[in-house]
Amino acid sequence: MCNDRIWILMTRKLSGEATSTELKELDMLLSPLQEYNNTVFTKIAGVWNETPAHDRDFMEATYLAHLERMKDKGVVISTDEPMLVEDAIDNKRLSKRWISLKMVAFAAIFIAFMAGAWFLLTAKPSFGKDTYTASAIKEIKTPKGVRTKIKLPDGSDVWLNAGSKLNYDKKFDGGIREVYLTGEAYFDVVHNAEKPFIIHTSKVNVKVLGTQFNVKAYDDDKTTETSLIKGSVEVFLKNDPSKKYLLRPNQKLVLSNESLVLPANLAVKEEASGIKFNPQGEITELSYLHDEKVDVESSWTRNILSFEDEQFSAVAKKMERWYDITIVFRNKRWEREYMSGSFEKENMEQALIALKYTTGFNYRSEGKRITIY
Known part of the structure; x- marks a missing residue:
């Protein structure tokens, strides 16, 4: 049973977006849990219908807190929507449809018996x-x-x-x-x-x-x-x-x-x-x-971007992943320049300025694209 698919179909049913094919699929996936089927939807729908639609800030905080608790348990609820994890929360802009899905998920969070249902949904025969x-x-x-x-x-x-x-x-x-x-x-x-x-x-x-x-x-x-x-x-x-x-x-x-x-x-x-x-x-x-x-190799687990005597080409790859940017070298000689450094709270611009003053390169920033020359 694909529990990730069940959560998606649940939210689509409660938000009125599910097609007849999706409703049949949901019934089929929940058929092994007939004793939970009606109770689950009755309770979730009850909380959902009583929740003020305008209270989305509270919904946002509650959903993200729930996501973090599930993530700590090794569980990620996958959907086709943008992935939300701790470091990306502050800057993520959400579509109206994604907010509606989270509001449905919020309703499920506060139903105590759902812990038992979740266990059954995730259990698989050996x-x-x-x-x-x-x-x-x-x-x-x-x-x-x-x-x-x-x-x-x-x-x-x-x-x-x-x-x-x-x-x-x-x-x-x-x-x-x-x-x-x-x-x-x-x-x-x-x-x-x-x-x-x-x-x-x-x-x-x-x-x-x-x-x-x-x-x-x-x-x-x-x-x-x-x-x-x-x-x-x-x-x-x-x-x-x-x-x-x-x-x-x-x-x-x-x-x-x-x-x-x-x-x-x-x-x-x-x-x-x-x-x-x-x-x-x-x-x-x-x-x-x-x-x-703190060793350089695992410093990233402490939210420190660090490098010791590494070529700029390797450092650029680290920065691309760290800041979600693209770095292009117009002057190829800078790729072989060796550098050392560590950044903890610095943003992309601050990190580039610091490296520029210690190394001597120039750069141009165009959105998420950085050109080194």
Whole structure:
């Protein structure tokens, strides 16, 4: 049963927007819960009809608070509407239709018995420990400019950086705990020696038992990085499963995406870019912010955008995801300029001005497009 689809159909029915086909679909999805069916709609509709239509500020605050509580439990109610998470709340403008959907959701929040109904709606039959279906997989996405925290079924915490995606089984009832990552995430994994935890990315697999670490695996980055804060992890190359790296605390493994995908063309790539890649991978110590006990690799989980001796091209990608902008280099020489810095409360304009004075480039801002020259 797709509970996300149920919530969408519920709101469309109460707002009078549901088609006859959608109403039939909703009845079919709720048929296993016949004892709840009529009660759910009666109570939700009652609260909905009694709610003043003009009180939308209260609705807004209540809905967002509910969304945060659900997110902390590892639950995201997906719809075709704009995604709302904590860092994006202040600047998000809502359409009238989206407000009406949230007002319906608000009605459901205050029905106490809905907790039990929600449990039944999300419960799924088990077909064996190692059997997975599409409906059993949960997907969490964060758009640019947004970061969020997820609670996995085993109690492990995951911080998902901007422009990232995480897929995982809703139950973790198999012999291993597996997640699939595109982008960047910081993991605090609950220890379980009998059920290893594996992170799959496009280039590497990371295996742990219980630890704290950061994985950066954006498809459009030049490198895939694994940074270990506490415990131990094993990193396996997908194109060479026999190759394994063992990391100790405060170590970082950097692998070139170019060498992992196109080893035969590596020399040509190096000559064109001017950057040397180590096809065997490089293990280094973690970098720390000046006068701080915060490592650069996981500082983003504390809402600090930081970089230490990185090329402007790499910093630009971080800024694009952080501020939801696009940076274009008209003068290509600035792409190879190395820089360090950290920004916590600075907006995009303040960050660019600070980098401009320490580096010497000029820029032009046109909406969300920044041109460096």
